[in-house]
Amino acid sequence: DQQVKQNSPSLSVQEGRISILNCDYTNSMFDYFLWYKKYPAEGPTFLISISSIKDKNEDGRFTVFLNKSAKHLSLHIVPSQPGDSAVYFCAASETGTYKYIFGTGTRLKVLA
Amino acid sequence: DTAVSQTPKYLVTQMGNDKSIKCEQNLGHDTMYWYKQDSKKFLKIMFSYNNKELIINETVPNRFSPKSPDKAHLNLHINSLELGDSAVYFCASSQGTGGGQETQYFGPGTRLLVL
Numbered sequence: 001d002q003q004v005k006q007n008s009p010s011l012s013v014q015e016g017r018i019s020i021l022n023c024d025y026t027n028s029m030f031d032y033f034l035w036y037k038k039y040p041a042e043g044p045t046f047l048i049s050i051s052s053i054k055d056k057n058e059d060g061r062f063t064v065f066l067n068k069s070a071k072h073l074s075l076h077i078v079p080s081q082p083g084d085s086a087v088y089f090c091a092a093s094e095t096g097t098y099k100y101i102f103g104t105g106t107r108l109k110v111l112a
Numbered sequence: 113d114t115a116v117s118q119t120p121k122y123l124v125t126q127m128g129n130d131k132s133i134k135c136e137q138n139l140g141h142d143t144m145y146w147y148k149q150d151s152k153k154f155l156k157i158m159f160s161y162n163n164k165e166l167i168i169n170e171t172v173p174n175r176f177s178p179k180s181p182d183k184a185h186l187n188l189h190i191n192s193l194e195l196g197d198s199a200v201y202f203c204a205s206s207q208g209t210g211g212g213q214e215t216q217y218f219g220p221g222t223r224l225l226v227l
Contacts, residue, residue, distance in 0.1 A: 032213045043116070043202055043218035044155070051213060089155065095213060098143060098167055098206075102155040 003027045004092050006103035014111050019077040021106050023090035026071065030092040030101075035064060035075045038087045038105070047088075048075070080110045115139050116219035118203050124225045125193055133188045133222045135203030143167075143208030144186035145216065146178060149200040161186055162208045193226045200224070 005024045013019045021035075031052040036044035050057040050064045050073065057064050063076045077084055087105040116137045125131055137144060145168070146158040160168035161180040175191045190197060203219040 034215065036218075041221070043204075043220045046215045046217065049213075049215060087153070093213075098145075098160050098162065098208070099157055100216060101157075104152065104154050 002104075003030075004090060004101045004103040006088075006090060006106050008106050009104070010107040010109070012109045012111060013080045015082055016079045019075075019080045019084065019108055019110065021075040021077075021088050021090075021108065023073045023075075023103050024071060025073075025092050025101075027092070027094070027101075028071070029094045031095050032093045033064070033066060033073050034091045034093075034100070035062075036089045036091060036102075037084075038089060044089055077108075080108075082110050082112050084108060085110045116203055116205055116217050118201075118219040118222050120222060121220065122223050122225075124227065126227055127193055127195060129193050130189070130191045131193060131224070132190070133201055133203075133224075135186045135188070135219055137184055137203075137205040137217070137219075139205055139217060141205040141207050141217075142183055143206045143214075144180065144183070145204040145206075146186065146188050147202040147204060147218075149202060149221070151199070155202070159186075159188075190224075195226050198224055198226045 034049040035047040038044045048062045066073045089105045090103045091100045093100045119134045143162045145160045159178040164180045177189045180186045200221045204216040206214040206216045
């Protein structure tokens with residue numbers, strides 16, 4: 001039973017345009033969400049996070065939106081750059097559990 | 113100066129062997145984790161230690177035994193390796209102040225291939 005789902009395995013976007021990566025979750029107890037970026041043969045790198053008390057968090061070109069009623073979060077990258085090409089994982093956790101549940105990832109390709 | 117390091121990076125071994133993977137973090141974090149990424153690229157938590165104490169133990173075969181000699185190190189020992197153990201194993205760490213709303217920092221991964 002996958003509690004965190006990323007239904008799009010891949011996404012291609014033109015350089016300079018917006019990339020939108022989506023993530024859905026089923027556990028209403030999750031209260032902290034993160035996005036990680038992963039290049040081949042490297043470990044996941046933290047990108048941005050959001051607490052359930054917020055609905056938006058922005059860091060430079062990256063913005064994460066959280067819709068608690070829909071149990072949905074999204075990562076927006078504007079403008080997209082070729083160096084953003086990687087696999088993006090969303091993760092969710094419940095305070096007090098130390099456990100992060102990861103989605104299966106979305107491979108983003110930014111075309112020059 | 114790598115924050116979370118793992119050795120070895122690659123490990124090729126025969127079925128039935130016993131092997132260990134080492135992890136070290138120099139971030140001063142209290143909590144460390146082992147994840148397994150299988151062929152479907154699914155990242156799944158296996159174990160977590162907080163201040164050398166086991167706090168997460170998912171349904172992992174008991175052939176897998178984590179050991180934390182101090183809070184900067186978390187090693188993973190695997191007995192009687194099976195073909196299905198082939199995967200990428202990631203170590204991670206976090207501050208571990210209260211079990212929530214923390215960022216986990218990952219090592220580069222150890223690619224294990226069991227023949």
